[in-house]
Amino acid sequence: MEEKLRTIKEEAHTEITQSQSETTLREIEIKYLGRNGILTSILRNVKDLKPEDKPIVGKLGNEIKIYIANLIEEQSKKLQNKKFAEQEKEWIDISAYTLEPKITGHLNPLTSLQYELEDIFKNMGFHVWEGPYLEKEEYNFTALNIPQDHPARDMQDTFWIDKNHVLRTHTSPVQIRAMQSLKPPFRVIVPGRVFRYEATDASHENTFYQLEGLMIDKNISISHLIYTMKTFLSAILHKDIEIRLRPGYFPFVEPGLELEISCIFCDKKGCSICKHGGFIELMGCGLVHPDVLKYVNIDPEVFSGFAFGMGLERLVMLKHRINDIRYFLGGDLRFVTQF
Numbered sequence: 001m002e003e004k005l006r007t008i009k010e011e012a013h014t015e016i017t018q019s020q021s022e023t024t025l026r027e028i029e030i031k032y033l034g035r036n037g038i039l040t041s042i043l044r045n046v047k048d049l050k051p052e053d054k055p056i057v058g059k060l061g062n063e064i065k066i067y068i069a070n071l072i073e074e075q076s077k078k079l080q081n082k083k084f085a086e087q088e089k090e091w092i093d094i095s096a097y098t099l100e101p102k103i104t105g106h107l108n109p110l111t112s113l114q115y116e117l118e119d120i121f122k123n124m125g126f127h128v129w130e131g132p133y134l135e136k137e138e139y140n141f142t143a144l145n146i147p148q149d150h151p152a153r154d155m156q157d158t159f160w161i162d163k164n165h166v167l168r169t170h171t172s173p174v175q176i177r178a179m180q181s182l183k184p185p186f187r188v189i190v191p192g193r194v195f196r197y198e199a200t201d202a203s204h205e206n207t208f209y210q211l212e213g214l215m216i217d218k219n220i221s222i223s224h225l226i227y228t229m230k231t232f233l234s235a236i237l238h239k240d241i242e243i244r245l246r247p248g249y250f251p252f253v254e255p256g257l258e259l260e261i262s263c264i265f266c267d268k269k270g271c272s273i274c275k276h277g278g279f280i281e282l283m284g285c286g287l288v289h290p291d292v293l294k295y296v297n298i299d300p301e302v303f304s305g306f307a308f309g310m311g312l313e314r315l316v317m318l319k320h321r322i323n324d325i326r327y328f329l330g331g332d333l334r335f336v337t338q339f
């Protein structure tokens with residue numbers, strides 16, 4: 001009998017220490033200590049044992065009963081603590097101090113540059129004009145001195161919507177709209193999106209941004225153009241910029257000029273970016289072609305003007321040393337969040 005009790009103690013010990021839930025513990029308690037439990041039954045029947053066994057079994061039985069009860073209590077506490085520890089890991093304190101929500105959205109570098117340019121030009125007396133993306137063929141080409149059979153139409157691959165409408169290939173049609181609406185003298189800039197039917201590569205996109213400028217007044221000459229270009233480029237690049245002009249062909253200006261700026265990376269000493277020439281090609285400009293003025297009923301004998309246009313991507317790429325234009329529309333957060 002004594003042996004049997006010791007076995008019961010060992011078995012109960014194993015079961016209790018291995019149990020992982022309150023439910024199991026309650027089942028064990030009932031199994032051993034319940035009304036019809038193993039131990040309860042033995043103790044209830046002590047009276048039927050031989051007289052010499054009674055005290056031994058009674059004493060040992062009660063000891064084991066207390067031992068099992070204590071062990072269940074102990075295991076129950078252990079399980080509780082374990083549960084609390086797990087809950088603590090996922091504890092959320094709603095009253096706890098927290099940082100302001102992180103704002104990840106911000107202006108695209110193109111937009112920031114456009115706003116910066118608008119401020120610079122507004123300070124020089126320019127107005128900001130906008131125009132439609134879907135443009136009349138006439139405004140996009142003909143009015144700008146690019147007639148039907150002119151080879152310049154081949155220079156710009158175009159998204160034709162129908163015979164008379166295109167997605168504007170440059171911001172220049174807005175010059176025509178401005179000249180038709182305003183009485184000279186005036187100064188306008190036109191920032192905006194333009195479209196070309198073109199395969200993309202590191203320096204070509206089918207959708208990009210330009211900024212166009214136009215000043216019409218009496219006696220406007222190349223020196224006004226040079227002064228304005230030098231002033232805005234130095235302001236936007238935060239550096240004293242030298243400019244250099246070469247002849248260039250654009251149908252809507254005469255003379256047409258290619259504008260180059262002193263390399264902002266090597267100060268004209270020569271580097272890989274300026275291809276060791278010390279100057280970087282940046283934009284086209286020139287004096288407004290008399291035919292363009294005539295088209296919008298401005299007398300070229302009285303008024304003259306200068307115009308310029310550039311790709312905003314090109315300027316942002318220079319400023320931030322970006323080597324692929326496709327990043328701007330790529331939607332890659334690793335690119336965008338750098339600015």
Ligand SMILES: [Zn+2]
Nearest residue numbers: 263266271274
């Ligand atoms: Zn350089």
